[in-house]
Amino acid sequence: MSSEQIIFYFLSFWFVASSLAMIFARNAAKAALFLVLGFFSAASIWILLEAEFLAITLILVYVGAVMVLFLFVIKMLNIDKSTLRAKFAGYLPLGLIVALIIIAEMTLVLGNAQFGLEVMPSPIRHAAxxxxxxxxxxxxxxxxxxxxxxxxxxxxxxxxxxITLVHKKEINRKKQSISEQVNVQAKDRVRIVSIASPSKENK
Amino acid sequence: MISLSDYLILSSVIFCIGLVGIFINRTNIITLLMCVELILAAVNTNFIAFSHFLGNEAGQIFVFFIMTVAAAEVAIGLAILTLLFRVRGSIDVDVTNSLKG
Structure with a gap:
């Protein structure tokens, strides 16, 4: 077994294991953290496939922005309490059966006979x-x-x-009313008062 | 050497895990969104594996666009979730059944 294969199976193991831990986690915050581990393993596998830019993008965009947004919303909504009554419905056996059948079918279709090294040889690694x-x-x-x-x-x-979805309309917000600004008259803004000049009175 | 079928089978396993996550999830909608992200990661791995073995960069360009759309989807999805929580006070899957026919 070459070192490349050992690295691939190590990363694949953590990808699959963290995905399984994610879907069985009762706590949404824990699920998000397991998904971070899964994305990190996926990025490492992409580096094995010589897609360095996308691997870095996955870590920067997904782990750095999207998962932080997930954790932010989880903490902001305080849904940890509401998951106390979480329960796995009776769909678990059926879901597992469906998933196992899909995996078996995919393995038959995508097996070594169709996409093995004999059919599709591994490309030569690019230069440094x-x-x-x-x-x-x-x-x-x-x-x-x-x-x-x-x-x-x-x-x-x-x-x-x-922004439009979550924006609340505030009552005392200072808002620009363009129609009022356009239709304004001079008498609305300027008030001319006649006052006696104090310099004349002194003389 | 690692063959293409290894990568494809790995991504199909991840895809099925995401699918089962959507099936069995009864806790909250945020976990559903995370399962969708998992499925997208599996599909992206497929694209990159084919791009590597066929020597064509178009697959990686596709993954770039998928990640753009997924980021937009997450932003809007979480905004809708925040709004739902503000209106209903809960984002449990069991509670959000007002669209049930």
Whole structure:
């Protein structure tokens, strides 16, 4: 067994084990932390597949932002108490049977006869000066530049949607009323009063 | 050497674990969202494995876009959850059944 295989099976074991621990965890915060471990193992497996940029992105974006957002919401909503009455419904045996059948079918379809090393040989490793980021950027900014822009628009829409959903209307908020500003008259803003000039009275 | 089928079987196992997580979960909706993230990680592993073995970077570009969409989905999903908790006072799966036909 080569060292590459040992690393792969080690990482796969932790990926599968943390995923199982996640779905059986009673506490949502613990489940989120197990998912962090799972994402970390997945990123390591992606590095084995020479996808360094996506592996770093998985850790930075998912572990650094998305999972922190999950933990933030879990702690903010204080749902740890509500999970006390958590129970696994009677779907567990049926779910396990369905999952085992799916895994068996997938193993038959994706086995060594179809995707083994004889059918699809392992590609030669890139040289040390190969840059995964350069290759991805060349594709992303030429062939896929239009989807890239659309992804940016999608993120903007997501920001606006998320803020609009959770935004509370406050009563005493100082808000700009554009129609009032446009329709304002001079007499609303300026008041002309006639007062006696004190300098004339002194003379 | 690790064959392509090893990666594919690994990702199918992770996919099924995420699926079972959605089946058996009776606690809260946040765990459902996390199971969806797990399924997406399995699919991304599939894409990257094929991209590596076929020598084509298009699979990695696809994973990049999937991660973008998933991040947007999580942000909106958690916003909806916060709103649901504010209105209903609970995000248990058993309680949120007002859409039941």
């Amino acid at each position: 000066d190969y840059s995964n980021i350069t290759e991805l950027a060349l594709q992303l900014y030429t062939t896929y530049v239009y989807p890239f822009e659309l992804a940016a628009v999608l993120l903007l829409i997501a920001i606006i949607a998320a």
